[in-house]
Every structure is written in structure tokens, then in C-alpha cells.
Amino acid sequence: MSNSIRNIVIAGLGGQGVLKASDIVAEVAFAAGLDVKKSEIHGMSQRGGSVSSDVRFGSKVFSPMVPDGEADFLVVLDPTQIDVNRAALKPTGVLIEPSILAGHKLKSDKSINVALLGALSRHLDFPESAWITAITGHLAPRLHDMNVAAFQTGRNA
Amino acid sequence: MNHPTAPSRRILSGDEAVALAAFEAQLTLGTGYPGTPSTEILESLHSLGGRAQWSPNEKVALEVGIGVAFGGGRALVTMKHVGLNVAADPLFTVAYTGVRGALVIVSADDPGMASSQNEQDNRRYAVAAGIPMLEPADSQEAYDFTLLAIEISERWSIPVLLRITTRVCHSKTIVETPAYPVPPAPAAGYLRDVPARVMIPAYARPAHHKLRTKLAQIAEWNEREGPLAVVSGSSTLGVITSGVSFQYVREALPQASVLKLGLTYPLPLERMKSFAAAHERTLVIEEGDPYLADAARAAGIAVEAGAEAFRFGELNVARVRRMEAGDLTPEPKPVPGKPPELCHGCPHRTVFTALRDLGCIVSGDIGCYSLGVLPPFLAMDTLVCMGASIGVGLGLRHTLPIDEARRVVSVIGDSTFVHSGITGLVEMVYNPPPTGHLLLILDNGTTAMTGLQEHPGTGRTLDHASTGKFVFENVIRAMGIPDVHVVDPTRDPAAFTELVKTSLDSGRLSVIIARRNCLLAAGAIKQYEKCPEGNTHEQ
Ligand SMILES: Cc1ncc(C[n+]2csc(CCOP(=O)(O)OP(=O)(O)O)c2C)c(N)n1
Ligand code: SF4
Numbered sequence: 001m002s003n004s005i006r007n008i009v010i011a012g013l014g015g016q017g018v019l020k021a022s023d024i025v026a027e028v029a030f031a032a033g034l035d036v037k038k039s040e041i042h043g044m045s046q047r048g049g050s051v052s053s054d055v056r057f058g059s060k061v062f063s064p065m066v067p068d069g070e071a072d073f074l075v076v077l078d079p080t081q082i083d084v085n086r087a088a089l090k091p092t093g094v095l096i097e098p099s100i101l102a103g104h105k106l107k108s109d110k111s112i113n114v115a116l117l118g119a120l121s122r123h124l125d126f127p128e129s130a131w132i133t134a135i136t137g138h139l140a141p142r143l144h145d146m147n148v149a150a151f152q153t154g155r156n157a
Numbered sequence: 158m159n160h161p162t163a164p165s166r167r168i169l170s171g172d173e174a175v176a177l178a179a180f181e182a183q184l185t186l187g188t189g190y191p192g193t194p195s196t197e198i199l200e201s202l203h204s205l206g207g208r209a210q211w212s213p214n215e216k217v218a219l220e221v222g223i224g225v226a227f228g229g230g231r232a233l234v235t236m237k238h239v240g241l242n243v244a245a246d247p248l249f250t251v252a253y254t255g256v257r258g259a260l261v262i263v264s265a266d267d268p269g270m271a272s273s274q275n276e277q278d279n280r281r282y283a284v285a286a287g288i289p290m291l292e293p294a295d296s297q298e299a300y301d302f303t304l305l306a307i308e309i310s311e312r313w314s315i316p317v318l319l320r321i322t323t324r325v326c327h328s329k330t331i332v333e334t335p336a337y338p339v340p341p342a343p344a345a346g347y348l349r350d351v352p353a354r355v356m357i358p359a360y361a362r363p364a365h366h367k368l369r370t371k372l373a374q375i376a377e378w379n380e381r382e383g384p385l386a387v388v389s390g391s392s393t394l395g396v397i398t399s400g401v402s403f404q405y406v407r408e409a410l411p412q413a414s415v416l417k418l419g420l421t422y423p424l425p426l427e428r429m430k431s432f433a434a435a436h437e438r439t440l441v442i443e444e445g446d447p448y449l450a451d452a453a454r455a456a457g458i459a460v461e462a463g464a465e466a467f468r469f470g471e472l473n474v475a476r477v478r479r480m481e482a483g484d485l486t487p488e489p490k491p492v493p494g495k496p497p498e499l500c501h502g503c504p505h506r507t508v509f510t511a512l513r514d515l516g517c518i519v520s521g522d523i524g525c526y527s528l529g530v531l532p533p534f535l536a537m538d539t540l541v542c543m544g545a546s547i548g549v550g551l552g553l554r555h556t557l558p559i560d561e562a563r564r565v566v567s568v569i570g571d572s573t574f575v576h577s578g579i580t581g582l583v584e585m586v587y588n589p590p591p592t593g594h595l596l597l598i599l600d601n602g603t604t605a606m607t608g609l610q611e612h613p614g615t616g617r618t619l620d621h622a623s624t625g626k627f628v629f630e631n632v633i634r635a636m637g638i639p640d641v642h643v644v645d646p647t648r649d650p651a652a653f654t655e656l657v658k659t660s661l662d663s664g665r666l667s668v669i670i671a672r673r674n675c676l677l678a679a680g681a682i683k684q685y686e687k688c689p690e691g692n693t694h695e696q
Contacts, residue, residue, distance in 0.1 A: 013495060026329055030168045037295075038168075039328040041271040047528065050494025062408040064295075064328035064401075067474040068489065084494045
């Protein structure tokens with residue numbers, strides 16, 4: 001049963017937009033009519049410590065947290081957080097990290113979360129338009145252009 | 158807008174789902190005090206258009222809620238688990254008085270202590286006070302059970318505890334509404350009923366009997382038509398569980414039969430008994446204390462409980478597999494992440510640098526400034542509960558040898574001072590230690606730790622509109638403290654250090670209010686000051 005579930009862990013440091021990124025992924029899966037659960041620990045995250053958030057979707061999801069070693073994708077926004085979260089990834093899982101964007105320029109480091117979602121999106125079967133809708137739905141209008149561009153950069157990197 | 162008709166589907170956190178249900182049930186008032194993981198309930202109630210307000214602390218919040226419910230209104234009172242300790246006094250007696258409109262008390266527990274000073278299991282409060290308790294397992298149930306709590310509360314005129322946990326509060330899952338018919342709100346108005354509302358002993362004695370009768374009726378209802386679910390599976394393994402643990406059980410042990418309890422006080426013991434009898438082995442899987450397991454065993458139901466090791470921290474899928482297998486081998490330790498730290502440019506930094514350099518014994522308190530305990534400051538020596546900095550500091554002053562006593566400082570945040578520091582200060586005036594004492598109030602203009610909420614000292618309401626302001630220095634001077642200083646510590650850190658030093662040396666009672674806005678809140682505070690009517694849309 002759990003084979004039909006997709007498990008994604010997004011990690012980084014407080015202030016990098018980890019939770020925003022996981023909200024966007026959850027929204028895309030929700031819009032596709034799937035069962036979705038998303039979990040995270042907030043609290044002291046605004047003080048720059050480690051933050052991570054789990055998103056799971058499929059026909060039926062129980063636990064809101066991804067069990068260790070079962071993540072299909074680990075998206076890490078800050079290189080220092082790779083080792084901290086590596087245990088989440090399954091042996092055949094895919095690590096998506098900032099170095100993927102090497103050679104591509106983002107307008108602002110602030111949109112690294114959305115850029116890495118672009119890279120993630122290539123591995124998932126959702127239409128690009130669903131991603132754009134979720135991104136614009138979760139961000140203030142003045143941030144739309146920059147983030148849509150970042151998403152495309154990541155998707156084509 | 159208050160009468161939802163079309164069913165809708167959305168993805169919500171548990172906190173948002175509680176707020177949505179309360180709003181749709183035409184709640185009269187939501188009150189509470191911020192505390193992770195409960196804070197977002199009142200914030201989202203406000204953004205939905207409901208009436209929500211922060212109280213100075215949880216006790217006052219509950220008392221206001223009791224008044225609403227006595228008047229026939231519907232009240233939701235929200236807090237984190239330790240908040241219920243503060244609110245425990247009215248809690249135990251409102252169980253006796255009962256209510257007219259619904260009174261739903263939300264206790265957001267934090268097993269694993271993601272952001273708390275202990276991991277107490279507040280299911281014990283439902284038993285101790287004698288109030289029914291519901292435990293949702295996801296956002297859908299957070300929504301459904303909030304409505305059910307309102308219904309139970311009004312049907313039996315009894316307050317109801319909605320006990321949620323971090324993973325229910327902060328996980329987002331799909332909610333379909335209205336999944337449960339929203340009961341109509343009663344008409345507000347006072348019905349005089351002195352024996353039911355005035356708990357002098359003569360009236361409280363019969364009220365206690367009445368409470369037990371109501372609980373017996375609710376237990377019977379729970380057996381017959383309570384919110385429990387049975388997943389049928391193998392006859393060899395049965396699991397009794399509740400709350401978010403249900404999710405882990407379904408994933409970890411898909412073959413097991415499951416009895417999932419929704420109303421976990423008073424328990425449906427007969428249902429539990431027949432479920433256990435139908436399985437070769439019945440396991441109780443619960444996070445925190447062995448509450449269900451103890452109750453089952455006391456009722457003579459043969460169940461197995463998880464080993465003591467699983468009482469600590471949160472459960473998850475892997476731990477539930479271990480519980481079932483009796484696997485006590487060491488669990489993998491998570492790789493430590495980067496700990497949080499005070500923001501660069503945080504005004505608390507200057508204060509803790511001074512306290513460190515002066516070699517103070519710091520009786521600390523809870524807030525962002527608790528991070529003063531970590532490097533590079535290492536400048537906090539005690540932290541117990543909100544407000545304890547003052548009493549504990551005084552106790553140390555009364556006890557330590559003079560040269561140590563003179564170095565003791567109590568340090569408290571502005572929101573924490575309003576919450577439970579004022580009575581500590583009364584103690585300081587009333588029973589001053591021979592060496593005097595120094596209290597530092599770190600007034601950063603917000604409740605930063607829980608995400609920048611307003612409090613009475615900011616002079617703004619939950620929606621940031623201007624209101625009556627509790628002015629610290631006026632109140633403190635009026636209390637008769639001889640030395641009261643208001644300073645911005647960041648303006649001249651050396652002068653601030655000197656002020657702390659002279660206050661310590663004076664042998665008198667002093668209060669220093671270190672006033673400088675939290676860096677993260679400063680921009681918003683400027684905006685609010687420009688636009689004092691507040692913010693009615695965005696949360
Ligand atoms: C009884 C209780 N209620 C709520 C909390 C959660 N909490 C801890 S400290 C705090 C207030 C922090 O605000 P403040 O004292 O102004 O310090 P700051 O974080 O702004 O530095 C809150 C809401 C708690 N620990 N205990
Ligand atoms: S949020 Fe505010 S009070 Fe907390 S560490 Fe940052 S600047 Fe300091």
C-alpha cells in the first residue's frame with residue numbers, strides 16, 4: 001500500500017522558505033485530487049536553526065511524517081543540512097541540492113526554495129501549470145515574476 | 158457566511174481546522190494565550206472573520222470563556238499544554254458549575270518537546286477535573302471533533318477538553334466541510350441559577366454529584382454512539398489507540414484490527430473489553446503516559462502496553478513497529494541539526510553579553526531570550542516555567558551567601574511579565590531579600606518566541622488595533638519599587654552594563670526595563686503605529 005505513496009522531505013535553515021516550499025508541493029498534489037499530508041515542526045525556526053518539512057501524497061496517506069529511509073526525494077536548500085537529513089532518503093531516492101543550479105543565475109537567493117521545486121517538478125507527474133498556480137497562490141503578487149522565473153530555472157537546470 | 162451549505166474540500170492544518178469549525182458554529186468568542194503548537198488557532202479564527210482575543214494568560218482566558226458560556230454564548234479557549242496548569246484552578250470548578258453555551262478548552266500538547274519545557278500528558282487533566290475529552294487524529298477530525306465538542310458541551314452543560322498534539326496542530330491534511338451538521342447556536346441571555354453557578358460548599362457538594370451523573374451518562378453515550386472507529390483485521394493482533402498514534406498504527410501494522418477511540422474520557426470500557434476479548438493479543442499504542450493502558454488494566458481488560466522507553470518523545474511509524482515487536486535495541490539517533498540562535502541584531506544579545514561579563518547568576522524565564530543559555534552567552538542559570546524567574550531569583554537571594562546573592566538577577570520578557578511576572582514582583586516588594594534584588598524586563602514590544610503576537614503591554618489587540626495599554630513603568634513605580642529605569646540597552650551597551658552593576662551593588666530593589674523592539678517585529682510595529690485601527694484581513 002505504501003508503495004503507491006510519494007514521500008518528499010524538504011530541509012534547510014529557518015528563513016529559507018522550507019515551509020513555503022512544502023506548502024506549494026502539497027497544494028500541487030491536492031489539486032491533482034490525491035490524498036496529501038504535510039508535516040513540520042515550527043516553533044523556534046525563525047531563529048535560523050534547522051527546519052524540515054515532510055510531504056506525502058498518494059491514494060491514501062496515514063502518518064503525516066515520512067518514515068526514515070523512505071523519502072523518494074530529499075530537497076535541501078542549504079548544503080550544511082544535507083548530512084543532517086540524509087537518513088530520510090531511501091537508497092534509491094533522489095537528492096536535490098543547490099549545486100544542481102550551478103551555472104544558472106537566480107535573481108535572488110531568496111527564491112532558491114522555488115528553484116529547487118523546479119528541479120523536483122521534473123521527477124513528478126504534475127503539469128507545469130499546476131506548479132505555477134500553486135506558486136502564485138502562495139506568494140505575494142510582487143514576488144510572482146521572480147519566483148516563476150526561479151521555478152523555470154530549476155526545471156530546466 | 159456563517160451558514161455553510163456547499164460541501165468544500167481544502168487542505169488545512171489541525172489548528173486551522175479547529176478555527177474553521179468554531180467559526181462555522183458561530184462561536185461567540187475565542188480567547189487564549191499564545192503557545193506552540195496552539196497559537197495559530199486564534200490567529201486563523203480572526204482571519205476567517207471570527208472574534209478572537211489574546212488574554213494576559215491562560216487562567217484569565219479560561220475565566221473569560223466561562224463567562225461567555227454562562228451567558229449562553231459559545232466559547233473556545235486555546236492554550237498549549239502547560240497553559241492548562243495556569244488555567245487549572247478555574248478548570249476544576251467549572252466542571253462543577255457546568256455551562257449553558259458551549260465551552261471548549263483546547264489543550265495543544267507537545268510530546269517530544271519540539272518547543273516546550275516539558276512533555277506533560279494533559280489527558281490526565283480530563284480525568285482529574287472530570288470533563289469529557291476528545292482526541293482528533295488529523296485535521297478532518299480536528300474540524301469534526303470541535304463541532305462535536307460544542308454539541309456535547311451544550312447537551313450535557315459541561316466544558317469539554319479538545320486535546321490535540323503537535324502533529325495534529327501543525328500537519329496539513331484534507332478537510333471536507335461541512336462533514337458534520339453545524340448545530341444552531343443558543344440565544345445569549347442570563348438565566349439566574351445561583352446553586353449551579355456559585356460554588357460555596359453548600360452548592361458545590363451537590364454540584365459534584367451532578368458532575369459524576371453527567372459523566373456516567375456521557376460514558377454510556379460513548380459506548381453506544383461515541384466517535385470511535387473499528388478497522389477490522391486479523392484476530393491475532395488488536396490495537397487500541399487514539400489521536401495521531403492511529404495514523405502510525407495503520408501504516409506500521411496494516412494487518413492489525415484497530416479500535417480507535419475518539420472520546421477518551423470517559424472511556425468506552427465495555428467496547429474496549431469486547432474488542433480485547435476478540436483478539437489473541439491486544440496492544441495499546443499511545444503517545445506519552447500509559448493513560449489508556451492503565452485505565453484498561455484497572456478495568457480488568459487484558460492489554461499489553463508499549464515499553465517504558467516509548468513513553469519519551471513522539472511516536473512515529475518506526476517506533477510503533479518496535480513497540481509491537483518488543484524491540485528494545487537502541488533507536489537510531491537523529492543527526493543534530495543547527496540549533497536556533499538569537500537573531501543577529503536582536504536586542505537580547507546586548508543584555509546577555511552584559512550579564513555574562515558581570516558573572517551574574519541569572520534566574521531566567523521563557524521566550525526568545527531563553528536562548529541566552531546557549532553559547533556565546535551561557536548566561537542563564539535557571540528556567541522553570543513562565544514567571545518563575547522572579548520567585549526563583551528571590552529564593553536564591555534568601556539562601557545564598559551574601560557575595561553570591563548579590564549576583565542574582567531575574568530576567569523576564571515583556572509578554573511573560575504580563576502573563577505571570579506581576580505577582581512575583583508583588584512578592585519582591587513584600588518580602589525583599591536583605592541584599593535587595595534586580596529584575597530585568599526585556600521589553601521587545603512583542604511576544605516574539607511564538608511568532609510575534611500582541612499582548613497588553615503593546616497596547617494593541619490580536620488584530621494589531623490600538624487599545625488600552627498596560628504601561629510597565631507606571632505600574633511598577635506605583636508598586637513602590639525604589640529604582641525603576643527604562644533604557645534601550647543597544648544605544649550604549651557599556652552604560653547598560655554599568656547600570657546593571659550599580660543596581661546589583663545598591664542592595665536595593667531595582668527594576669530595569671530594557672526597551673528595544675524585536676528586530677523581526679520592528680517594521681510591522683511601525684506600520685501598526687501608523688495605522689492604529691488594525692488589520693482586519695490578513696493574519
Ligand atoms: C503557561 C505557558 N504558556 C505559554 C507558553 C509559551 N510561551 C513561552 S514564553 C512565551 C512568551 C514569550 O514572549 P516574551 O516574554 O515577550 O519574550 P520574547 O520571546 O519576546 O523574547 C510564550 C508564549 C509557555 N511556555 N507556558
Ligand atoms: S525574533 Fe526578535 S526577540 Fe527573537 S531572537 Fe529574533 S530579534 Fe530577538
